[in-house]
Amino acid sequence: KPLPTFQPSHLSLSLSTLTDLIGSAVIRWRGDMFSFVSPCAAPALAVTGPGLLPQPDQEDGLEEQPPGLFDGFLWMAAPKKRRTIEVNRTRRRADSKLLKVKNNIEPCPECGHLKQKHILCGFCYAKVCKETSMIRQQIKAAEGGPLRAPTVETVVLYEGETPSEQDKDKRIVERSRKRPAWFS
Amino acid sequence: FLLVFYPPSQTSLQVTGSRWRSSAALMSPHHTSASLESKNWEKRNRKVFPPQLPDEIRRPAEIHHSRRQIKYSKDKMWYLAKMIRGMSIDQAIAQLEFNDKKGAKIMKEVLLEAQEMAVKHHNVEYKSNLYVAESFSGKGMYLKRIRYHGRGMFGIMDKVYCNYFVKLVEGSPPKAEEKTSFDQAKEYVQSLKNRTIIHSL
Numbered sequence: 001k002p003l004p005t006f007q008p009s010h011l012s013l014s015l016s017t018l019t020d021l022i023g024s025a026v027i028r029w030r031g032d033m034f035s036f037v038s039p040c041a042a043p044a045l046a047v048t049g050p051g052l053l054p055q056p057d058q059e060d061g062l063e064e065q066p067p068g069l070f071d072g073f074l075w076m077a078a079p080k081k082r083r084t085i086e087v088n089r090t091r092r093r094a095d096s097k098l099l100k101v102k103n104n105i106e107p108c109p110e111c112g113h114l115k116q117k118h119i120l121c122g123f124c125y126a127k128v129c130k131e132t133s134m135i136r137q138q139i140k141a142a143e144g145g146p147l148r149a150p151t152v153e154t155v156v157l158y159e160g161e162t163p164s165e166q167d168k169d170k171r172i173v174e175r176s177r178k179r180p181a182w183f184s
Numbered sequence: 185f186l187l188v189f190y191p192p193s194q195t196s197l198q199v200t201g202s203r204w205r206s207s208a209a210l211m212s213p214h215h216t217s218a219s220l221e222s223k224n225w226e227k228r229n230r231k232v233f234p235p236q237l238p239d240e241i242r243r244p245a246e247i248h249h250s251r252r253q254i255k256y257s258k259d260k261m262w263y264l265a266k267m268i269r270g271m272s273i274d275q276a277i278a279q280l281e282f283n284d285k286k287g288a289k290i291m292k293e294v295l296l297e298a299q300e301m302a303v304k305h306h307n308v309e310y311k312s313n314l315y316v317a318e319s320f321s322g323k324g325m326y327l328k329r330i331r332y333h334g335r336g337m338f339g340i341m342d343k344v345y346c347n348y349f350v351k352l353v354e355g356s357p358p359k360a361e362e363k364t365s366f367d368q369a370k371e372y373v374q375s376l377k378n379r380t381i382i383h384s385l
Contacts, residue, residue, distance in 0.1 A: 092259070099267040105278045114278050 110182070124182070131180060138173050156183075225250045225349050229306075245306050245354040246317070249298035250347060253324045254290055258346035261287045261321035265348065272357050273299055273314040291348060298352050308354050315357035322347045 091097075105114055108121035115121040135156055143149065153170040157163065158179035163172055228248040236243060254261070264287050268276040273295060280292040295316075302308040324345030331341040 093266075097263075099263050099283070101267065101279060102282055105282055114281060116282055 127180075128182070131183070135173060135175060138175060142173065158183075223250075223252075245302065245308050247298050247302045247306050247308070247314075247352040248349070249294060249301060249352070250349040251290065251294045252347045253345045254287070254348060255344075256287045256290065256346050257344045258321045258323050260285065261291075261346050261348055264288055264291055265319040265321050265350075268295075268316050269319050270357055270360070271316055272312070273316065273352060274312050276316050287348075291350075294348055294350060295352075298350055302352055302354075313354055313356070314352045315355065316350060317353040318349070318351040320349055322349065 102116070104117045106117060107113070108115045108124060111121060111123045113121060113123040139154070150171050154173055155163065155167045155170045156173045156175060157167075158175050159177060161179070163170075225248050228246075233243065264280065264283065264285060267283075268279060268291070271279070277292055277295055280288040280295070299311050299314060302314060303311050308314065324347050326345060327343040329341045329343060331339045333339060
């Protein structure tokens with residue numbers, strides 16, 4: 001008749017597995033948080049399995065340990081060993097992780113700043129944005145409030161320009177500067 | 185109750201602004217060398233060579249520049265530093281201009297500053313005639329903060345800072361030697377042939 005054995009080791013093991021899970025950087029602050037860790041520590045059979053004959057005085061119905069605690073093979077994946085700095089370096093400095101040198105940079109023919117081939121030149125776009133905002137300020141001053149846009153087209157005229165035949169019915173926005181070279 | 189607290193030494197929780205370590209009595213026991221205050225990289229610019237003889241090869245101008253306490257990670261900065269190693273300064277600035285990383289903008293500023301320094305103070309004639317000889321990042325002084333986890337646990341978070349160092353040398357960038365596979369194989373065979381048996385007759 002096999003002797004019933006205590007299994008108090010499951011107490012300390014669950015604590016250590018929990019602290020391992022949360023990580024070494026996390027620090028325990030209150031020790032009374034883990035009150036669930038002390039179930040009944042009554043004697044239980046050390047060996048369980050399908051090949052056992054039914055014993056008359058076994059009490060495994062009361063303390064059925066959860067099978068996945070450390071018997072199962074897939075409790076929680078954890079690294080077995082610390083990855084050395086050499087291993088880490090080869091992974092971090094692999095050719096796929098290094099930055100690629102771009103070969104689509106060329107100078108803008110208008111201003112000479114650098115631009116990417118498939119993207120507008122940043123400097124030229126900025127200068128257009130600036131002039132557009134000045135025009136919009138003029139329009140805002142002319143309208144004087146929201147939702148007062150006229151139902152006709154708008155034409156922008158610079159210094160010394162007169163409205164042509166096509167601009168008869170359009171709203172005219174005056175800008176007090178010379179026409180920029182890029183605004184045809 | 186258990187309390188494992190990170191011991192706040194004088195140097196580790198020091199805020200970057202307060203550097204009042206002038207007297208020897210206030211030296212921390214952790215750092216015996218002057219590693220916290222020394223700016224050796226900048227001191228390299230002050231090195232003066234004796235005048236060169238007329239028949240010596242002209243020594244190319246070297247400009248050391250750095251920026252300290254950049255709010256960026258040293259590991260992420262390393263990728264940018266590795267990319268521009270060996271490039272001419274114009275190519276390096278072009279690459280950094282169109283890179284989307286935060287460190288690229290800072291690095292471009294550092295390179296432009298170094299280029300200006302080179303022309304103004306280091307007797308470099310053409311500002312484009314420079315190349316990046318050395319470029320690397322190092323760890324700056326970190327700030328520590330608390331990161332709250334569940335169940336009353338906490339971790340200590342580092343607010344990372346990095347330093348970036350660059351050395352520009354006058355001249356065109358050196359060409360990386362391209363070894364063919366045949367040459368490499370020949371070298372290997374030669375190294376095998378060069379082996380000697382010690383203590384032989």
